């Protein structure tokens with residue numbers, strides 16, 4: 001039995017007085033504490049009349065998200081991790097290696113090491129993993145290649161377990177999630193997917209169109225918000241990003257919203273001006289809530305490979321990063337970067353993107369991820385090993 005929820009939301013970006021401290025933030029349109037005039041500030045007034053029906057209590061609560069998502073536009077239920085990851089270079093490389101029914105010798109271990117490095121696991125982690133296996137092979141711990149594969153699986157899961165740490169938004173209200181990352185990493189689409197999850201969890205939320213760099217980015221978020229009945233705080237493109245996110249936090253607070261997700265421009269970590277802007281977002285938010293943002297979620301495109309490591313270093317320096325989302329692990333991504341990130345930073349990997357669909361953002365699960373990358377067993381490849 002499905003129950004439905006009808007929602008009517010009126011949003012206008014308010015010009016409420018701001019704390020005196022804000023006056024020092026040069027670019028804020030109403031930093032003198034006066035009521036903001038939309039005509040002067042370029043604030044966009046958004047009137048949402050949402051009558052879209054959002055199913056809240058699906059027939060099978062144990063797979064709530066699946067049911068809701070599958071019911072949308074006749075989508076098929078979401079695909080398994082293995083289906084999504086089997087096309088990756090990592091899965092193909094390892095699958096190919098073990099499918100040859102290899103002998104347990106140095107050549108196999110060398111090939112395995114090359115395979116891990118090629119899949120972007122990183123030289124340090126790959127060598128470490130293979131050296132440990134080499135010692136065990138020398139001690140004749142493995143009866144066959146299947147046993148070696150099982151040991152590899154165990155080690156890979158062990159590497160990722162410490163970063164399997166889901167995002168918990170219950171500690172603050174509003175809980176502010178700031179999305180950061182380079183251009184095209186998948187920030188805005190991830191916001192859509194994430195927001196959908198929160199809606200299914202029955203959490204009230206609001207979005208801030210903090211990517212004021214491109215007009216299309218503001219529209220992308222507004223369109224999504226309108227379609228899903230989620231208020232979006234926006235200003236005309238070219239406005240100050242920190243000011244949009246500041247307004248959004250004020251609005252979210254006054255409306256008792258539980259989660260605020262703020263988009264930001266896809267800045268390159270080499271552009272120091274843009275990085276400074278991120279630091280400013282943090283400073284400005286702290287005037288309303290010293291603990292905000294409560295999560296700085298950095299989105300990383302898995303296809304950027306080892307460059308991802310440098311990106312994280314720069315963003316950590318500029319704003320601090322508390323969690324990662326690794327997108328585009330479907331298709332041809334090498335996937336190994338997830339291990340390299342885990343080893344290098346130990347930052348929680350909150351979600352992974354396994355495709356472009358709304359159902360393809362998954363809470364990171366170390367075991368499911370590794371199982372998706374590795375062949376189930378050698379017999380799965382028609383070998384008797």
Ligand SMILES: Nc1nc2c(ncn2[C@@H]2O[C@H](COP(=O)(O)OP(=O)(O)O)[C@@H](O)[C@H]2O)c(=O)[nH]1
Nearest residue numbers: 183184185186187188189327328353354355356
């Ligand atoms: N295949 C795939 N594509 C994705 C994934 N996440 C995002 N994308 C695509 O990446 C492109 C850039 O995404 P966008 O959200 O605009 O990036 P932004 O510049 O960081 O906001 C879009 O075409 C998305 O559909 C994913 O997990 N898998």
Ligand SMILES: [Mg+2]
Nearest residue numbers: 187188211217
């Ligand atoms: Mg974007």
